[in-house]
Amino acid sequence: MSVVASSVNIEEKLFQNRYRVDSGRPHIRIKQPDVCANECVNQACTYICPASCYTAEGNGKVTLITDGCLECGSCRVVCTEFQNVDWEYPRGGHGILFKFG
Protein backbone atom coordinates (compact mmCIF):
# COMPACT_ATOMS: atom_id res chain seq x y z
CA MET A 1 0.00 0.00 0.00
CA SER A 2 1.48 3.30 -0.97
CA VAL A 3 -0.62 5.32 1.43
CA VAL A 4 -0.82 3.41 4.67
CA ALA A 5 -2.57 4.58 7.78
CA SER A 6 0.34 4.06 10.10
CA SER A 7 -1.36 5.52 13.13
CA VAL A 8 -5.10 5.62 13.56
CA ASN A 9 -6.58 7.39 16.50
CA ILE A 10 -9.32 5.07 17.66
CA GLU A 11 -10.28 7.38 20.52
CA GLU A 12 -11.23 10.02 17.97
CA LYS A 13 -13.57 7.58 16.27
CA LEU A 14 -15.16 6.38 19.50
CA PHE A 15 -15.59 9.97 20.63
CA GLN A 16 -18.27 10.39 17.95
CA ASN A 17 -20.33 7.56 19.43
CA ARG A 18 -23.00 7.75 22.08
CA TYR A 19 -22.72 5.50 25.13
CA ARG A 20 -24.48 5.01 28.41
CA VAL A 21 -21.73 3.40 30.44
CA ASP A 22 -22.84 1.12 33.26
CA SER A 23 -20.23 2.43 35.70
CA GLY A 24 -18.60 -0.22 37.81
CA ARG A 25 -20.43 -3.06 36.04
CA PRO A 26 -18.37 -4.14 33.01
CA HIS A 27 -20.31 -6.60 30.84
CA ILE A 28 -17.16 -8.40 29.67
CA ARG A 29 -14.51 -9.90 31.92
CA ILE A 30 -11.30 -11.75 31.36
CA LYS A 31 -11.91 -14.98 33.29
CA GLN A 32 -8.32 -15.72 34.25
CA PRO A 33 -5.84 -12.89 33.58
CA ASP A 34 -2.95 -15.32 34.14
CA VAL A 35 -3.97 -17.32 31.08
CA CYS A 36 -3.64 -14.23 28.87
CA ALA A 37 -0.28 -13.37 30.39
CA ASN A 38 1.31 -16.80 30.51
CA GLU A 39 -0.39 -19.07 27.99
CA CYS A 40 -1.76 -16.95 25.14
CA VAL A 41 0.98 -16.05 22.68
CA ASN A 42 -1.16 -14.39 20.01
CA GLN A 43 -3.26 -12.09 22.25
CA ALA A 44 -5.38 -11.51 19.15
CA CYS A 45 -8.01 -9.57 21.10
CA THR A 46 -5.51 -6.74 21.55
CA TYR A 47 -5.53 -5.85 17.85
CA ILE A 48 -8.81 -7.37 16.63
CA CYS A 49 -11.13 -5.54 19.04
CA PRO A 50 -12.55 -2.76 16.82
CA ALA A 51 -12.82 -0.44 19.83
CA SER A 52 -9.37 -1.29 21.13
CA CYS A 53 -10.75 -2.26 24.53
CA TYR A 54 -7.96 -4.77 25.10
CA THR A 55 -4.42 -3.56 25.68
CA ALA A 56 -1.25 -5.64 25.66
CA GLU A 57 0.74 -4.28 28.58
CA GLY A 58 4.52 -4.26 28.67
CA ASN A 59 4.59 -6.95 31.35
CA GLY A 60 2.75 -9.47 29.14
CA LYS A 61 -0.63 -8.90 30.76
CA VAL A 62 -3.79 -7.99 28.89
CA THR A 63 -6.04 -5.34 30.35
CA LEU A 64 -9.65 -4.74 29.40
CA ILE A 65 -11.67 -1.52 29.64
CA THR A 66 -15.14 -2.01 28.22
CA ASP A 67 -16.31 1.62 28.11
CA GLY A 68 -15.88 1.97 24.34
CA CYS A 69 -17.18 -1.53 23.53
CA LEU A 70 -19.24 -1.78 20.32
CA GLU A 71 -20.76 -5.09 21.48
CA CYS A 72 -19.71 -7.01 18.37
CA GLY A 73 -18.60 -10.20 20.18
CA SER A 74 -15.31 -10.65 18.29
CA CYS A 75 -13.16 -10.92 21.44
CA ARG A 76 -15.18 -13.87 22.69
CA VAL A 77 -15.20 -15.64 19.33
CA VAL A 78 -11.45 -15.25 18.63
CA CYS A 79 -10.53 -16.59 22.07
CA THR A 80 -11.00 -20.14 20.79
CA GLU A 81 -8.05 -21.86 22.48
CA PHE A 82 -8.67 -20.55 25.98
CA GLN A 83 -12.30 -19.39 26.00
CA ASN A 84 -11.15 -16.89 28.55
CA VAL A 85 -13.69 -14.16 27.83
CA ASP A 86 -16.81 -13.96 29.95
CA TRP A 87 -19.13 -12.10 27.62
CA GLU A 88 -22.61 -10.79 28.38
CA TYR A 89 -24.68 -8.01 26.92
CA PRO A 90 -24.76 -4.87 29.07
CA ARG A 91 -27.78 -4.34 31.29
CA GLY A 92 -30.83 -3.15 29.37
CA GLY A 93 -30.44 0.40 28.05
CA HIS A 94 -26.70 0.52 28.73
CA GLY A 95 -23.65 0.34 26.48
CA ILE A 96 -23.38 1.61 22.92
CA LEU A 97 -26.37 3.54 21.59
CA PHE A 98 -26.12 3.80 17.83
CA LYS A 99 -27.53 7.01 16.38
CA PHE A 100 -27.40 5.79 12.78
CA GLY A 101 -26.38 2.11 12.97
Place this chain on the structure above:
Amino acid sequence: MNVNKNFDAIVVGAGPSGNACAYTLAKAGLKVLQIERGEYPGSKNVQGAILYADALERIIPDFRDDAPLERHIIEQRMWVLDDTSFIGTHFRSEEANKPPYNRYTILRAQFDKWFSSKVREAGALVICETTVEELLLDGDRVIGVRCDRIGGEVYADVVVLADGVNSTLARKAGFHGEIKARDVALAVKEILFLPEDVIQQRFNVKGEEGVVIELVGKVTEGMVGTGFLYTNKESLTIGIGCMLDGFKSNPKRTSPYVLLENLKRHPSIAALIEGGEMKEYCAHLIPEGGYNAIPKLFGSGWMIVGDSGGFVNAAHREGSNLAMTTGRLAAETIIEARVAGLEMNEKTLKAYKDKLDASFVMKDLHKYRDMPEVLHANPQFFTTYPGLINRAAQTMLTVDGVDKKTKEREIFKSFRGSRGVAGLLGDAFKLWRAFR
Protein backbone atom coordinates in the same frame (compact mmCIF):
# COMPACT_ATOMS: atom_id res chain seq x y z
CA MET B 1 -50.47 -25.42 27.19
CA ASN B 2 -48.36 -23.36 29.49
CA VAL B 3 -50.16 -22.84 32.81
CA ASN B 4 -48.21 -19.74 33.85
CA LYS B 5 -48.34 -18.13 30.48
CA ASN B 6 -48.60 -14.39 30.12
CA PHE B 7 -48.29 -14.24 26.36
CA ASP B 8 -48.93 -16.35 23.30
CA ALA B 9 -45.43 -15.56 22.05
CA ILE B 10 -42.31 -13.74 23.19
CA VAL B 11 -39.97 -12.31 20.58
CA VAL B 12 -36.45 -11.48 21.80
CA GLY B 13 -34.91 -8.64 19.81
CA ALA B 14 -36.24 -5.81 17.66
CA GLY B 15 -34.14 -6.04 14.50
CA PRO B 16 -35.55 -6.94 11.09
CA SER B 17 -36.29 -10.59 11.94
CA GLY B 18 -37.81 -9.87 15.35
CA ASN B 19 -39.90 -7.01 14.02
CA ALA B 20 -41.12 -9.04 11.05
CA CYS B 21 -42.08 -11.85 13.41
CA ALA B 22 -43.72 -9.72 16.11
CA TYR B 23 -45.62 -7.69 13.52
CA THR B 24 -46.99 -10.75 11.74
CA LEU B 25 -48.02 -12.40 15.02
CA ALA B 26 -49.67 -9.28 16.43
CA LYS B 27 -51.46 -8.57 13.17
CA ALA B 28 -53.02 -12.04 13.42
CA GLY B 29 -54.34 -11.17 16.87
CA LEU B 30 -51.85 -13.03 19.06
CA LYS B 31 -50.79 -11.64 22.42
CA VAL B 32 -47.16 -10.78 21.77
CA LEU B 33 -44.37 -9.48 23.99
CA GLN B 34 -41.25 -8.19 22.26
CA ILE B 35 -38.18 -7.48 24.38
CA GLU B 36 -35.35 -5.23 23.19
CA ARG B 37 -32.19 -4.44 25.16
CA GLY B 38 -31.47 -1.11 23.45
CA GLU B 39 -32.72 2.28 24.59
CA TYR B 40 -34.95 2.20 21.50
CA PRO B 41 -35.26 -0.37 18.70
CA GLY B 42 -32.29 0.11 16.40
CA SER B 43 -29.90 1.49 18.99
CA LYS B 44 -27.95 -1.79 19.06
CA ASN B 45 -28.27 -2.66 15.41
CA VAL B 46 -25.72 -2.27 12.64
CA GLN B 47 -26.00 -2.94 8.94
CA GLY B 48 -24.42 -1.60 5.69
CA ALA B 49 -27.29 -0.89 5.00
CA ILE B 50 -29.30 -1.93 1.95
CA LEU B 51 -33.02 -2.63 2.29
CA TYR B 52 -34.45 -5.10 -0.23
CA ALA B 53 -38.03 -4.02 -0.74
CA ASP B 54 -39.55 -7.39 -1.60
CA ALA B 55 -39.13 -9.04 1.80
CA LEU B 56 -40.66 -6.03 3.59
CA GLU B 57 -43.43 -5.63 1.01
CA ARG B 58 -44.69 -9.10 1.86
CA ILE B 59 -45.12 -7.93 5.46
CA ILE B 60 -46.05 -4.24 5.11
CA PRO B 61 -47.13 -3.70 1.48
CA ASP B 62 -47.38 0.10 1.78
CA PHE B 63 -44.13 0.60 3.73
CA ARG B 64 -42.95 3.22 1.22
CA ASP B 65 -45.60 5.64 2.51
CA ASP B 66 -43.78 6.43 5.73
CA ALA B 67 -40.64 4.29 6.17
CA PRO B 68 -37.44 6.33 6.50
CA LEU B 69 -35.64 5.45 3.27
CA GLU B 70 -32.48 7.17 2.08
CA ARG B 71 -31.85 6.60 -1.65
CA HIS B 72 -33.12 4.03 -4.14
CA ILE B 73 -30.26 2.27 -5.89
CA ILE B 74 -29.98 2.89 -9.61
CA GLU B 75 -26.32 2.02 -10.01
CA GLN B 76 -24.21 -0.83 -8.70
CA ARG B 77 -20.44 -0.68 -9.00
CA MET B 78 -18.14 -3.65 -8.39
CA TRP B 79 -14.53 -2.65 -7.96
CA VAL B 80 -11.36 -4.71 -7.77
CA LEU B 81 -8.69 -2.63 -6.06
CA ASP B 82 -4.95 -2.74 -6.43
CA ASP B 83 -2.72 -0.49 -4.32
CA THR B 84 -3.40 2.68 -6.26
CA SER B 85 -5.92 1.69 -8.91
CA PHE B 86 -9.18 -0.13 -9.45
CA ILE B 87 -10.82 -1.95 -12.30
CA GLY B 88 -14.51 -2.59 -12.18
CA THR B 89 -17.94 -2.75 -13.62
CA HIS B 90 -20.78 -0.31 -13.26
CA PHE B 91 -24.36 -1.34 -13.87
CA ARG B 92 -26.79 1.54 -14.12
CA SER B 93 -30.33 1.24 -15.34
CA GLU B 94 -33.36 3.48 -15.76
CA GLU B 95 -35.41 0.36 -15.01
CA ALA B 96 -34.19 0.68 -11.42
CA ASN B 97 -35.38 4.28 -11.46
CA LYS B 98 -39.06 3.42 -11.90
CA PRO B 99 -41.19 3.05 -8.78
CA PRO B 100 -41.81 0.86 -6.93
CA TYR B 101 -38.09 0.70 -6.32
CA ASN B 102 -36.36 -2.59 -5.54
CA ARG B 103 -33.52 -1.53 -3.24
CA TYR B 104 -32.86 1.39 -0.92
CA THR B 105 -30.10 2.55 1.34
CA ILE B 106 -31.33 2.99 4.91
CA LEU B 107 -30.01 4.06 8.31
CA ARG B 108 -30.83 1.19 10.60
CA ALA B 109 -31.34 3.17 13.82
CA GLN B 110 -34.08 5.18 12.12
CA PHE B 111 -35.50 2.33 10.06
CA ASP B 112 -35.78 -0.07 13.00
CA LYS B 113 -37.49 2.59 15.09
CA TRP B 114 -40.05 3.01 12.33
CA PHE B 115 -40.55 -0.76 11.93
CA SER B 116 -41.04 -1.05 15.67
CA SER B 117 -43.73 1.65 15.61
CA LYS B 118 -45.62 -0.57 13.16
CA VAL B 119 -45.21 -3.53 15.50
CA ARG B 120 -46.76 -1.49 18.33
CA GLU B 121 -49.58 -0.31 16.08
CA ALA B 122 -50.29 -3.94 15.23
CA GLY B 123 -50.85 -4.55 18.93
CA ALA B 124 -47.66 -6.10 20.31
CA LEU B 125 -46.28 -5.01 23.66
CA VAL B 126 -42.74 -3.77 23.01
CA ILE B 127 -40.44 -3.34 26.01
CA CYS B 128 -37.05 -1.67 25.54
CA GLU B 129 -34.01 -1.27 27.82
CA THR B 130 -34.43 -4.86 28.92
CA THR B 131 -31.88 -7.59 28.36
CA VAL B 132 -33.07 -11.18 28.34
CA GLU B 133 -30.58 -13.10 30.46
CA GLU B 134 -31.70 -16.63 29.80
CA LEU B 135 -34.44 -18.91 28.61
CA LEU B 136 -36.67 -20.60 31.16
CA LEU B 137 -36.84 -24.31 30.57
CA ASP B 138 -39.11 -27.07 31.75
CA GLY B 139 -37.17 -30.16 30.76
CA ASP B 140 -36.28 -29.54 27.15
CA ARG B 141 -39.23 -27.22 26.61
CA VAL B 142 -38.76 -23.45 26.58
CA ILE B 143 -41.54 -21.91 28.66
CA GLY B 144 -40.41 -18.31 28.93
CA VAL B 145 -37.53 -15.90 29.51
CA ARG B 146 -35.83 -14.22 32.43
CA CYS B 147 -35.03 -10.51 31.97
CA ASP B 148 -32.71 -8.23 33.91
CA ARG B 149 -35.60 -6.54 35.65
CA ILE B 150 -36.92 -7.32 39.08
CA GLY B 151 -39.54 -10.01 38.79
CA GLY B 152 -38.49 -10.37 35.20
CA GLU B 153 -39.79 -13.85 34.50
CA VAL B 154 -42.27 -13.98 31.65
CA TYR B 155 -43.96 -17.03 30.19
CA ALA B 156 -45.34 -17.86 26.77
CA ASP B 157 -46.25 -20.80 24.56
CA VAL B 158 -43.34 -20.08 22.26
CA VAL B 159 -40.20 -17.92 22.36
CA VAL B 160 -38.74 -16.63 19.11
CA LEU B 161 -35.02 -15.87 19.31
CA ALA B 162 -34.25 -12.85 17.16
CA ASP B 163 -31.33 -11.87 19.36
CA GLY B 164 -28.74 -11.35 16.67
CA VAL B 165 -25.49 -12.88 15.52
CA ASN B 166 -24.07 -13.57 18.98
CA SER B 167 -27.11 -15.74 19.67
CA THR B 168 -26.36 -15.76 23.39
CA LEU B 169 -29.66 -17.28 24.52
CA ALA B 170 -29.63 -20.39 22.35
CA ARG B 171 -25.94 -20.88 23.16
CA LYS B 172 -26.53 -20.65 26.92
CA ALA B 173 -29.44 -23.08 26.63
CA GLY B 174 -27.16 -25.52 24.82
CA PHE B 175 -29.13 -25.46 21.56
CA HIS B 176 -25.93 -24.78 19.66
CA GLY B 177 -22.26 -24.20 20.38
CA GLU B 178 -20.05 -21.13 20.16
CA ILE B 179 -19.79 -19.40 16.78
CA LYS B 180 -16.61 -20.30 14.92
CA ALA B 181 -14.22 -17.54 13.84
CA ARG B 182 -14.28 -19.01 10.32
CA ASP B 183 -18.06 -18.56 10.15
CA VAL B 184 -18.30 -14.85 10.93
CA ALA B 185 -17.00 -11.68 9.32
CA LEU B 186 -16.05 -8.70 11.43
CA ALA B 187 -17.09 -5.49 9.70
CA VAL B 188 -16.43 -1.90 10.70
CA LYS B 189 -17.91 1.21 9.14
CA GLU B 190 -18.28 4.94 9.46
CA ILE B 191 -20.96 7.36 8.46
CA LEU B 192 -19.63 10.52 6.79
CA PHE B 193 -21.90 13.51 6.35
CA LEU B 194 -21.79 15.63 3.19
CA PRO B 195 -24.23 18.10 1.62
CA GLU B 196 -26.85 16.47 -0.59
CA ASP B 197 -25.74 18.29 -3.75
CA VAL B 198 -22.12 17.24 -3.24
CA ILE B 199 -23.20 13.58 -3.07
CA GLN B 200 -25.34 14.01 -6.18
CA GLN B 201 -22.48 15.56 -8.15
CA ARG B 202 -19.81 13.10 -7.03
CA PHE B 203 -21.92 10.06 -7.77
CA ASN B 204 -23.65 11.39 -10.86
CA VAL B 205 -27.18 11.10 -9.51
CA LYS B 206 -30.11 13.45 -8.98
CA GLY B 207 -32.88 13.63 -6.38
CA GLU B 208 -33.02 10.49 -4.30
CA GLU B 209 -31.19 8.24 -6.76
CA GLY B 210 -28.35 6.32 -5.17
CA VAL B 211 -25.20 4.36 -5.93
CA VAL B 212 -23.59 1.44 -4.16
CA ILE B 213 -19.99 0.37 -4.56
CA GLU B 214 -18.92 -3.12 -3.46
CA LEU B 215 -15.21 -3.78 -3.58
CA VAL B 216 -12.57 -6.43 -3.11
CA GLY B 217 -8.82 -6.28 -3.36
CA LYS B 218 -5.59 -5.57 -1.62
CA VAL B 219 -7.24 -3.42 1.06
CA THR B 220 -8.12 -6.64 2.90
CA GLU B 221 -4.45 -7.67 3.03
CA GLY B 222 -5.20 -11.10 1.61
CA MET B 223 -8.00 -11.81 4.06
CA VAL B 224 -11.32 -13.05 2.70
CA GLY B 225 -13.34 -9.87 2.82
CA THR B 226 -15.02 -6.99 1.04
CA GLY B 227 -15.48 -3.27 1.36
CA PHE B 228 -18.41 -1.03 0.51
CA LEU B 229 -19.39 2.57 -0.04
CA TYR B 230 -23.09 3.45 -0.04
CA THR B 231 -24.81 6.75 -0.72
CA ASN B 232 -27.43 7.99 1.72
CA LYS B 233 -29.38 11.23 1.39
CA GLU B 234 -26.89 13.45 3.18
CA SER B 235 -24.21 10.99 4.13
CA LEU B 236 -22.02 8.19 2.87
CA THR B 237 -21.47 4.88 4.60
CA ILE B 238 -18.06 3.34 4.13
CA GLY B 239 -17.00 0.03 5.59
CA ILE B 240 -14.87 -3.05 5.32
CA GLY B 241 -15.23 -6.56 6.69
CA CYS B 242 -13.13 -9.71 6.72
CA MET B 243 -13.58 -13.19 8.10
CA LEU B 244 -12.67 -13.21 11.78
CA ASP B 245 -10.25 -16.14 11.46
CA GLY B 246 -8.51 -14.11 8.75
CA PHE B 247 -7.95 -11.24 11.18
CA LYS B 248 -6.62 -13.73 13.70
CA SER B 249 -4.08 -15.32 11.38
CA ASN B 250 -3.06 -12.13 9.56
CA PRO B 251 0.70 -11.94 10.21
CA LYS B 252 0.50 -8.14 10.07
CA ARG B 253 -1.90 -8.13 13.05
CA THR B 254 -3.87 -5.30 11.48
CA SER B 255 -6.75 -3.79 13.41
CA PRO B 256 -10.06 -3.50 11.60
CA TYR B 257 -10.10 0.29 11.93
CA VAL B 258 -6.68 0.47 10.27
CA LEU B 259 -8.08 -1.45 7.28
CA LEU B 260 -10.94 1.04 7.17
CA GLU B 261 -8.56 3.97 7.30
CA ASN B 262 -6.47 2.46 4.48
CA LEU B 263 -9.61 2.04 2.40
CA LYS B 264 -10.56 5.68 3.02
CA ARG B 265 -7.11 6.77 1.86
CA HIS B 266 -7.14 4.71 -1.34
CA PRO B 267 -6.86 7.24 -4.18
CA SER B 268 -9.96 5.83 -5.92
CA ILE B 269 -12.02 6.31 -2.75
CA ALA B 270 -10.49 9.38 -1.10
CA ALA B 271 -11.87 11.83 -3.66
CA LEU B 272 -15.40 10.44 -3.25
CA ILE B 273 -15.49 10.90 0.52
CA GLU B 274 -13.38 14.04 0.82
CA GLY B 275 -14.66 16.52 3.39
CA GLY B 276 -17.13 14.05 4.88
CA GLU B 277 -17.80 14.68 8.54
CA MET B 278 -17.57 11.43 10.52
CA LYS B 279 -20.41 11.13 13.00
CA GLU B 280 -20.40 7.48 14.02
CA TYR B 281 -18.13 4.45 13.98
CA CYS B 282 -19.70 0.98 14.22
CA ALA B 283 -18.58 -2.63 14.32
CA HIS B 284 -20.57 -5.80 13.90
CA LEU B 285 -20.22 -9.51 13.26
CA ILE B 286 -21.90 -10.93 10.17
CA PRO B 287 -22.71 -14.65 10.10
CA GLU B 288 -21.20 -15.75 6.78
CA GLY B 289 -20.77 -19.47 7.36
CA GLY B 290 -23.72 -20.12 5.07
CA TYR B 291 -25.77 -23.29 4.74
CA ASN B 292 -23.35 -25.60 6.51
CA ALA B 293 -23.10 -23.33 9.57
CA ILE B 294 -26.84 -23.03 10.22
CA PRO B 295 -27.67 -24.39 13.68
CA LYS B 296 -30.76 -26.25 14.81
CA LEU B 297 -33.56 -23.76 14.19
CA PHE B 298 -36.44 -24.95 16.35
CA GLY B 299 -37.33 -27.13 19.26
CA SER B 300 -40.02 -27.48 21.85
CA GLY B 301 -41.28 -23.95 22.49
CA TRP B 302 -38.51 -22.12 20.61
CA MET B 303 -37.45 -20.96 17.16
CA ILE B 304 -34.46 -19.05 15.82
CA VAL B 305 -34.74 -16.32 13.15
CA GLY B 306 -32.43 -13.82 11.45
CA ASP B 307 -28.72 -13.43 12.20
CA SER B 308 -29.11 -15.60 15.27
CA GLY B 309 -29.72 -18.50 12.87
CA GLY B 310 -26.93 -17.44 10.50
CA PHE B 311 -29.30 -16.37 7.72
CA VAL B 312 -26.96 -14.35 5.49
CA ASN B 313 -26.25 -14.89 1.82
CA ALA B 314 -22.71 -13.49 1.77
CA ALA B 315 -22.23 -14.08 -1.96
CA HIS B 316 -25.01 -11.59 -2.72
CA ARG B 317 -24.62 -9.31 0.29
CA GLU B 318 -28.14 -10.19 1.45
CA GLY B 319 -29.11 -10.50 5.10
CA SER B 320 -31.91 -8.25 6.26
CA ASN B 321 -34.26 -9.68 3.62
CA LEU B 322 -33.49 -13.20 4.83
CA ALA B 323 -33.99 -11.97 8.39
CA MET B 324 -37.42 -10.51 7.64
CA THR B 325 -38.45 -13.59 5.69
CA THR B 326 -37.41 -16.00 8.44
CA GLY B 327 -39.22 -13.84 11.01
CA ARG B 328 -42.37 -13.86 8.91
CA LEU B 329 -42.22 -17.61 8.27
CA ALA B 330 -41.69 -18.34 11.97
CA ALA B 331 -44.75 -16.21 12.76
CA GLU B 332 -46.85 -17.94 10.11
CA THR B 333 -45.84 -21.31 11.54
CA ILE B 334 -47.02 -20.24 15.00
CA ILE B 335 -50.27 -18.78 13.66
CA GLU B 336 -51.10 -21.94 11.70
CA ALA B 337 -50.31 -24.14 14.69
CA ARG B 338 -52.69 -22.11 16.84
CA VAL B 339 -55.46 -22.29 14.29
CA ALA B 340 -54.99 -26.05 14.17
CA GLY B 341 -54.96 -26.17 17.97
CA LEU B 342 -51.53 -27.77 18.11
CA GLU B 343 -49.01 -27.55 20.94
CA MET B 344 -45.85 -25.59 20.17
CA ASN B 345 -43.67 -28.66 20.41
CA GLU B 346 -40.79 -29.71 18.19
CA LYS B 347 -43.03 -31.74 15.89
CA THR B 348 -45.35 -28.79 15.27
CA LEU B 349 -42.58 -26.24 14.78
CA LYS B 350 -40.82 -28.36 12.19
CA ALA B 351 -43.24 -26.70 9.79
CA TYR B 352 -40.97 -23.63 10.11
CA LYS B 353 -38.03 -25.55 8.66
CA ASP B 354 -40.24 -26.86 5.86
CA LYS B 355 -41.30 -23.30 5.01
CA LEU B 356 -37.68 -22.17 5.00
CA ASP B 357 -36.66 -25.04 2.73
CA ALA B 358 -39.40 -24.13 0.27
CA SER B 359 -38.40 -20.45 0.20
CA PHE B 360 -35.55 -18.57 -1.47
CA VAL B 361 -33.82 -18.46 1.92
CA MET B 362 -32.68 -22.07 2.05
CA LYS B 363 -32.57 -22.47 -1.73
CA ASP B 364 -30.04 -19.63 -2.05
CA LEU B 365 -28.03 -20.68 0.99
CA HIS B 366 -27.89 -24.23 -0.37
CA LYS B 367 -26.83 -23.01 -3.80
CA TYR B 368 -23.82 -21.20 -2.34
CA ARG B 369 -23.07 -23.78 0.36
CA ASP B 370 -19.50 -24.40 -0.92
CA MET B 371 -18.64 -20.72 -1.27
CA PRO B 372 -17.21 -20.10 2.24
CA GLU B 373 -14.95 -23.15 1.93
CA VAL B 374 -13.78 -22.24 -1.58
CA LEU B 375 -12.91 -18.67 -0.55
CA HIS B 376 -11.14 -19.80 2.61
CA ALA B 377 -9.04 -22.31 0.70
CA ASN B 378 -8.22 -19.95 -2.14
CA PRO B 379 -7.04 -16.56 -0.88
CA GLN B 380 -5.60 -15.79 -4.34
CA PHE B 381 -9.03 -14.39 -5.28
CA PHE B 382 -8.37 -11.59 -2.78
CA THR B 383 -4.65 -11.10 -3.33
CA THR B 384 -3.12 -12.30 -6.59
CA TYR B 385 -5.98 -11.62 -8.98
CA PRO B 386 -6.73 -8.00 -8.01
CA GLY B 387 -3.08 -7.20 -8.68
CA LEU B 388 -2.93 -9.15 -11.94
CA ILE B 389 -6.13 -7.69 -13.36
CA ASN B 390 -5.20 -4.11 -12.49
CA ARG B 391 -1.73 -4.48 -13.97
CA ALA B 392 -3.21 -6.02 -17.11
CA ALA B 393 -5.42 -2.97 -17.56
CA GLN B 394 -2.47 -0.69 -16.87
CA THR B 395 -0.39 -2.52 -19.48
CA MET B 396 -3.06 -2.40 -22.18
CA LEU B 397 -3.98 1.24 -21.58
CA THR B 398 -0.47 2.67 -21.38
CA VAL B 399 0.60 3.95 -24.81
CA ASP B 400 4.36 3.57 -24.88
CA GLY B 401 5.39 2.32 -28.31
CA VAL B 402 5.12 -1.36 -27.36
CA ASP B 403 2.84 -3.22 -29.78
CA LYS B 404 -0.42 -4.72 -28.49
CA LYS B 405 0.50 -8.32 -29.31
CA THR B 406 3.60 -8.04 -27.11
CA LYS B 407 1.50 -6.48 -24.36
CA GLU B 408 -0.99 -9.35 -24.53
CA ARG B 409 1.83 -11.86 -24.25
CA GLU B 410 3.22 -9.97 -21.27
CA ILE B 411 -0.17 -10.05 -19.53
CA PHE B 412 -0.67 -13.76 -20.19
CA LYS B 413 2.84 -14.40 -18.90
CA SER B 414 2.07 -12.50 -15.67
CA PHE B 415 -1.07 -14.57 -15.09
CA ARG B 416 0.68 -17.85 -15.91
CA GLY B 417 3.66 -16.86 -13.80
CA SER B 418 1.49 -16.21 -10.74
CA ARG B 419 -0.93 -19.07 -10.91
CA GLY B 420 0.30 -21.47 -13.64
CA VAL B 421 -2.01 -22.69 -16.39
CA ALA B 422 -3.42 -25.47 -14.22
CA GLY B 423 -3.93 -22.98 -11.37
CA LEU B 424 -5.79 -20.56 -13.63
CA LEU B 425 -8.08 -23.29 -14.96
CA GLY B 426 -8.56 -24.68 -11.47
CA ASP B 427 -9.49 -21.25 -10.09
CA ALA B 428 -12.02 -20.72 -12.87
CA PHE B 429 -13.52 -24.14 -12.17
CA LYS B 430 -13.69 -23.56 -8.41
CA LEU B 431 -15.46 -20.24 -8.86
CA TRP B 432 -17.87 -21.72 -11.38
CA ARG B 433 -18.68 -24.60 -9.06
CA ALA B 434 -19.21 -22.34 -6.05
CA PHE B 435 -21.56 -20.07 -8.03
CA ARG B 436 -23.42 -22.59 -10.18
